[in-house]
Amino acid sequence: DTEVTQTPKHLVMGMTNKKSLKCEQHMGHRAMYWYKQKAKKPPELMFVYSYEKLSINESVPSRFSPECPNSSLLNLHLHALQPEDSALYLCASSPSPVQGPNTGELFFGEGSRLTVL
Amino acid sequence: SQQGEEDPQALSIQEGENATMNCSYKTSINNLQWYRQNSGRGLVHLILIRSNEREKHSGRLRVTLDTSKKSSSLLITASRAADTASYFCATASGYSTLTFGKGTMLLVSP
Numbered sequence: 745d746t747e748v749t750q751t752p753k754h755l756v757m758g759m760t761n762k763k764s765l766k767c768e769q770h771m772g773h774r775a776m777y778w779y780k781q782k783a784k785k786p787p788e789l790m791f792v793y794s795y796e797k798l799s800i801n802e803s804v805p806s807r808f809s810p811e812c813p814n815s816s817l818l819n820l821h822l823h824a825l826q827p828e829d830s831a832l833y834l835c836a837s838s839p840s841p842v843q844g845p846n847t848g849e850l851f852f853g854e855g856s857r858l859t860v861l
Numbered sequence: 862s863q864q865g866e867e868d869p870q871a872l873s874i875q876e877g878e879n880a881t882m883n884c885s886y887k888t889s890i891n892n893l894q895w896y897r898q899n900s901g902r903g904l905v906h907l908i909l910i911r912s913n914e915r916e917k918h919s920g921r922l923r924v925t926l927d928t929s930k931k932s933s934s935l936l937i938t939a940s941r942a943a944d945t946a947s948y949f950c951a952t953a954s955g956y957s958t959l960t961f962g963k964g965t966m967l968l969v970s971p
Contacts (some may be wrong), residue, residue, distance in 0.1 A: 748903075777958075786949055786961035787904065800958065834903055847891055847953035852903035 750835050750853035758861050759825060765856045767818040767835030775841040776818040777850065778810060779834040787834055793818060794841040825860045832857050865893075865950040865962025873968045880937040882965040884950030885930075891953045893926060893933050898947045898964075907935075907948075940969045 748769045757763050767776065775794050779787035792800035793812040801810075807829075809821040818835055836850040868883045884893065892911045896904040910917045910926045910933065917924045923936040937944055947966050951959045 750903075784964075784966075786963055789958055792958060832901065836904075847959065849894060849906040849909055850896075850904070850959065852896075852905070854903040855901070857901070 748835055748837055748851050748853035750833075750856050752856060753854065754857045754859075756859045756861065757822065757825065759827075761825075762821070762823045764822065765820040765833055765835075765858070767820075767853055768816055769837045769851070770816055771837065771839075771851065772815075773837035773839050773851070774815060775838045776812065777836040777838075778818070778820050779836065781832045781834055781855070791820075792841065799841065822858075825858075827860050830858055830860045865952050865960065867948070867950055867962045867965040869965060870963070871966045871968070873970065874940055876940060876942055876969055876971050878940055878969075880940050880944070880967055880969070882935045882948050882967070884933045884935070884962055886933075886950075886952045886962075887931065888952075888954050889928070891955070893924075894951045894953070894959070895922075895924060895933075895935050896949045896951060896961075898949065900946070904949065937967075940967075942969050942971050945969045 751766045777792050778790040781787045789802050790804045791810040796812045807824045811819040832855045834855045835853045838850050865884045865886050890912050894909045895907040898904045908919050908924050910924050921938045926933045945968050947964045949964045950962045
């Protein structure tokens with residue numbers, strides 16, 4: 745299984761809602777990532793989990809709350825979002841943390857398209 | 862922060878033609894990677910070239926790296942309509958995470 749699976753594919757939520765995005769991989773990868781991508785822009789790193797511990801938070805607002813329940817799962821909890829948070833949210837994984845001289849490729853999911861009304 | 866800058870921003874060609882995209886970066890790198898993204902989908906890794914390599918091939922893809930000029934190019938030969946996508950370079954530097962460039966949108970017309 746070489747897939748990263750993200751659910752839901754599409755999500756519409758109001759600014760007062762609480763929702764979650766989910767990501768799953770069964771490749772035994774020990775690093776998992778959340779990226780945010782706006783239209784016609786490159787992905788922007790939000791969070792990195794390394795061996796199930798949060799290792800990087802790119803100064804993301806607290807209305808985004810990541811969680812890594814185990815080595816295969818990654819969640820992104822959403823609360824009190826703003827319309828400008830509407831974007832494609834991409835999850836990725838790598839065998840080991842993508843840092844340093846041995847940095848390898850990232851495996852991306854298909855993304856969750858979020859619309860905040 | 863973004864390190865890679867792709868050029869051109871958009872490229873439109875006919876099927877069968879070759880497509881060349883360039884990526885420039887600012888600091889020394891461990892490796893440089895190219896990814897493809899079909900509209901609204903996830904990114905797919907295409908090829909990785911290490912800082913001590915100058916050229917790499919994968920099927921119809923050819924990547925070159927010139928560390929003295931801090932630049933890389935991606936050549937897609939005999940383009941197909943299915944190659945229509947955005948292409949991003951990503952650089953791995955020091956102990957930082959991958960940094961993606963702004964991307965090139967490639968349109969291949971039948």
